Amino acid sequence: MPESNDRGALTEAVYYILLSLLSPLHGYGIMQNVKSLSHERVNLGAGTLYGAINTLVEKNWIEQVFSESDSRKKEYIITKLGRSVLGEEISRLEELLQNGKALLERGVK
Amino acid sequence: MRHKVWKLFWDYEKEEKWLNEMSAKGLHMIHYTWAQYIFEEDSQNRYQYRIELLKDRVVNPESVIYIKFLGENDIEHIASYMRWIYLRKDVKNGDFDLYTDKASKIAHYSRVFNVWNTLMIVEGIAGGINLGIGIINLILNERLGNFSYGNISIGISCLVMSVLFWRLGRPLKQKIGKLKRDQIITE
Numbered sequence: 131m132p133e134s135n136d137r138g139a140l141t142e143a144v145y146y147i148l149l150s151l152l153s154p155l156h157g158y159g160i161m162q163n164v165k166s167l168s169h170e171r172v173n174l175g176a177g178t179l180y181g182a183i184n185t186l187v188e189k190n191w192i193e194q195v196f197s198e199s200d201s202r203k204k205e206y207i208i209t210k211l212g213r214s215v216l217g218e219e220i221s222r223l224e225e226l227l228q229n230g231k232a233l234l235e236r237g238v239k
Numbered sequence: 240m241r242h243k244v245w246k247l248f249w250d251y252e253k254e255e256k257w258l259n260e261m262s263a264k265g266l267h268m269i270h271y272t273w274a275q276y277i278f279e280e281d282s283q284n285r286y287q288y289r290i291e292l293l294k295d296r297v298v299n300p301e302s303v304i305y306i307k308f309l310g311e312n313d314i315e316h317i318a319s320y321m322r323w324i325y326l327r328k329d330v331k332n333g334d335f336d337l338y339t340d341k342a343s344k345i346a347h348y349s350r351v352f353n354v355w356n357t358l359m360i361v362e363g364i365a366g367g368i369n370l371g372i373g374i375i376n377l378i379l380n381e382r383l384g385n386f387s388y389g390n391i392s393i394g395i396s397c398l399v400m401s402v403l404f405w406r407l408g409r410p411l412k413q414k415i416g417k418l419k420r421d422q423i424i425t426e
Contacts, residue, residue, distance in 0.1 A: 141342075173334060175336040176308070176314055177291065178339045202311075
């Protein structure tokens, strides 16, 4: 896959946006979903979300859904590429978590 | 009932604070043109106001799409002034922050900083040139014409404006610097 070498850690906002878009959602839905997923901890500002959506569409990690119902609001869904990015990120997070837990436990003894 | 208030702000964050204080008193801004604010009296509702500097002019298609997006998120576009937009959200619909991560905050502060910085440079150059011409002409015993004091006063006014814009930009530059330093260790 191209660009995978220069791809860094996802921001918290992007990680949760991608997770939210495993099913189609519009901007407001993403905000609400991120809020509930993070137990109210991550509150996405509309300006921040707008910028993130545009960048993710440009990178083809998400795409617009064209549906006949409620065409007033744009809906988005994760792409195949987006899913693979998410998968890689989860592996990276697992590594962080395992190392962190293991070393912290060892440190206590 | 509607109220008209004339007030001039240089600092948009102070302006934002003032609009929110007014709204807490039951006076909600509904229109703005040339330092003239129109407030609507309504003790039932309360809004949180935000002022944003857009990348492009309000009529630009990109800006139109963005403002429409804000509308879908319960954010009302109240008024505009050049690239500035006045927004509000009913407090019943939750918190209202436009930018919630360091990268997007830096981008917005930088946009505002660039406006003040450009004006500072333009006023500074205009001030310097006017002051220079005035002084040179004075040294030459007004050989070039009877305009020295006019140029000197214009020059000084421009330099005063330049200092004002520098003072507006300085706190933003500090905020940007702090955010960038923090960005090295946290998102």
